[in-house]
Amino acid sequence: MKTRYKVLLLIVVALTALSFTRPAERYFEIAKNLDIFATLFKEVNALYVDDVNPNKLVRTGIDAMLNSLDPYTNYIPEDEVEDYRTINTGQYGGIGAITRELGKRTVVTMIMEGFGAQKNGLKIGDEIIKIDDIELAKLTREESGQLMKGQVGTPVTLTVKRPGVEQPIKIDFKRERIKVNNVPYSGMLGEDIAYIQLSDFTPDAGKEVRNALIALKEKGAKGVILDLRGNPGGLLMEAVNITNIFIPKGKLVVSTKGKIPENNLNYETLNAPTDVDIPVTVLINRGSASASEIVAGSVQDYDRGVIIGEKSFGKGLVQVSRPLSYNSQLKVTTAKYYTATGRCIQVLDYAHRREDGSVESIPDSLKRPFKTSTGRTVYDGGGIDPDIISNAxxxxxxxxxxxxxxxxxxxxxxxxxxxxxxxxxxxxxxxxxxxxxxxxxxxxxxxxxxxxxxxxxxxxxxxxxxxxxxxxxxxxxxxxxxxxxxxxxxxxxxxxxxxxxxxxxxxxxxxxxxxxxxxxxxxxxxxxxxxxxxxxxxxxxxxxxxxx
Known part of the structure; x- marks a missing residue:
């Protein structure tokens, strides 16, 4: 433990020093502290009383260093990159089944429509006891999850115990490209209200919402409910695309501002809107974050619709991915984003931690008022406040x-x-x-x-x-x-x-x-x-x- 803290202290000292030095001095500080880190690590590895796992020791140091910044700046090693891509793209190689551990059992809890799991007869309630010839009881949750996924086109066999059937059943599959829908549900509520649930902001989210709205208008929709509750966000451009469905071309949706000038960008609607007149309500809750807040904030800033629910999460930070050596990646916060009125809805101030390392919310006294297009007052520094509050x-x-x-x-x-x-x-x-x-x-x-x-x-x-x-x-x-x-x-x-x-x-x-x-x-x-x-x-x- 002492070694870990020494390593972290050196890294934190290096980062702190870099904040107050000129470029030439910064480069020297980087080289010096990396050299200290490398020599310290070699000495610990050679002299520590017990054998140490070098991968685990360095990973501990990296994670602790990044945790001192914000929760969204993360190191992604090679063996986790595929899961990271799945989160960002909504795609993976698999059979289209969602599983969950219940005690010592791994059971199928949902089947995705149109993929191999449904076509080949897997059922919700089936307990998976083997993947190929490997017993799940001998694997961790992570290991069994990796076995289920794989290269598109490769075969996999599941042995399942089905309720009401005495003998285990073997089912053969060929893995295919699974695309998780951003819109898991759209439909009519009554004769004239369209309901669209948006659960993610992966590629094509805007297209899926637009297509759903067009189809529901053909069925007679005169108003629309866009449900963003529990949506953690995703791609910023998809938030812009979804806003563009309801707001005219050429309108500012969001701007980003960071330390590097290249990260200071304005994002405007680029296309002709689908419908600028249909009444809109947007549902949010404390789980609506990031891109969800951009959409809700834009609808509110332009008085384009009524926001209903709880105050949103309050994540006003933008991340990008950078490749590292050995096929690993860094996801790093590079900017804050601001809605069309100029408000940043980031609720936690990671730049000014307390002495114990905890993070404070932006105090109400520092929250600033902004005006929507019709003159309504909205505030920054604490998520999106709904127009109609409901306490879930x-x-x-x-x-x-x-x-x-x-x-x-x-x-x-x-x-x-x-x-x-x-x-x-x-x-x-x-x-x-x-x-x-x-x-x-x-x-x-x-x-x-x-x-x-x-x-x-x-x-x-x-x-x-x-x-x-x-x-x-x-x-x-x-x-x-x-x-x-x-x-x-x-x-x-x-x-x-x-x-x-x-x-x-x-x-x-x-x-x-x-x-x-x-x-x-x-x-x-x-x-x-x-x-x-x-x-x-x-x-x-x-x-x-x-x-x-």
């Missing part, structure tokens, strides 16, 4: 535990075995009798957990014992603990609606895959209901945007 209710801890441990998944698998007939996602609803079956099924299952209240109570009890008050408070504390225990016995009924919603998504997904699991949740979605109400009320829509 986070699933209760018991619901999260049931999902994470796979109980919802397994019950859905058993339900579909007994009820194989297709269902309509917008009409399907789990009956009270079926939900009671789930409650009875859970009686012998271990899903114990500690609630946040129990953790806080334990801390309080420990403090009471330290302060010698525990004896006086024991009776009351025991009473509270008993009340919590009694309440937890009834939690499956207390949180019935949110558990039921996830069960319905799992069940419908077995029949209609991702589109079905998305669609079944519409009836529970308060943000979508608010958006529909706004789009059906032209006077309220215009009032929010200060439009006459």
């Amino acid at each position: 209710v986070e699933a209760h801890l018991v619901t999260q535990v049931l999902f994470e441990k796979g109980f919802l998944f397994d019950f859905a698998t058993q339900y579909v075995l007994k009820h194989p007939e297709p269902v309509s996602p917008r009409e399907f609803a789990l009956s009270d009798e079926t939900y009671q079956e789930f409650v009875n099924w859970m009686k012998n299952k271990n899903y114990s957990y500690k609630s946040y209240l129990e953790y806080e109570l334990e801390k309080f009890q420990a403090e009471a014992k330290k302060e010698k008050y525990y004896g006086d408070l024991k009776a009351q504390l025991d009473q509270i603990n008993n009340r919590i225990a009694d309440s937890k016995k009834n939690e499956l009924m207390l949180y019935k609606e949110e558990i039921k919603m996830l069960l319905e998504e799992e069940i419908v997904g077995r029949h209609l895959l991702e589109r079905g699991s998305i669609e079944v949740g519409f009836k529970y979605d308060q943000d979508i209901k608010k958006a529909i109400d706004i789009l059906h009320s032209p006077s309220q829509y215009k009032k929010i945007l200060n439009q006459n």
Whole structure:
């Protein structure tokens, strides 16, 4: 550990020194500190009491150095480059199946439409026990994931254990190029509202949104909901392309400003828009980041639509990739981006850390006001503030535990075995009798957990014992603990609606895959209901945007 900190200290000292020196001195400082680092590493490798792994030691130093900058500046070694490309391009060589570990099992949780997994009969609920002749029980999650992916055109055989079938099944596949859709769902809500869910900003995101909107307008759409909730962002140019669907050609969407003049760029809409008049609502939440915030911010800056949901994540930083030796890469933050009004929505100030290394948010006192095209006031330094705020209710801890441990998944698998007939996602609803079956099924299952209240109570009890008050408070504390225990016995009924919603998504997904699991949740979605109400009320829509 001491060696690690020495290495990191030398690197940090080098970086700090470089910030205050002239070019010639900077080059000398770089050469000097690299020489110190190399000689220190050689000495440690030769003299340290135990054998050291040179790859691991240097990787630790690199990661710690970059972590002192921001979370988005990363080193990507050769064996992780392919996964990085997948994130940026939405493409990989595989069979089109999504898997998840549930305990010691690796199960298929989703099948992508139109690819080998669907064509060759793999099913949601199948447990993969072998890839080719290699048992998954002997592999880590990362190792099994690498085996599933591979060169396009190469064969792979899965051996699966299928619920309701006694003997394992072998299924042969040929890997193909899998393209993950940026738009996993688009469709009509009622007779006149288009709904488009955008989950990524990989290549062709703009084209996919544009094509979806054109198709839905042909079906009678008079208003559109663009759902960016949980979208972490991606390619900046795709954010510009999507904004261009609703905003005229030649309008500034975003500008970037960095230390190097070449990174100071303006990005304007380049094409004729698809529709500058159709009413637009954009849904965002705390998981909407980066490119999502560029789109939402541009729509807001030009008063082109109403933003609904939670305050967005607040990532106003731009990264580029640079090749390194031995096929590795560096992803490095090079600039901040600014929306059309000139606001930077970056919420955390990584350049000014506290003494303990933690990062502060931009204080409200330093946030600056900006004006939209109709004169509405918006602010920088803290994500995109929605025009209509909705406080999303986070699933209760018991619901999260049931999902994470796979109980919802397994019950859905058993339900579909007994009820194989297709269902309509917008009409399907789990009956009270079926939900009671789930409650009875859970009686012998271990899903114990500690609630946040129990953790806080334990801390309080420990403090009471330290302060010698525990004896006086024991009776009351025991009473509270008993009340919590009694309440937890009834939690499956207390949180019935949110558990039921996830069960319905799992069940419908077995029949209609991702589109079905998305669609079944519409009836529970308060943000979508608010958006529909706004789009059906032209006077309220215009009032929010200060439009006459």
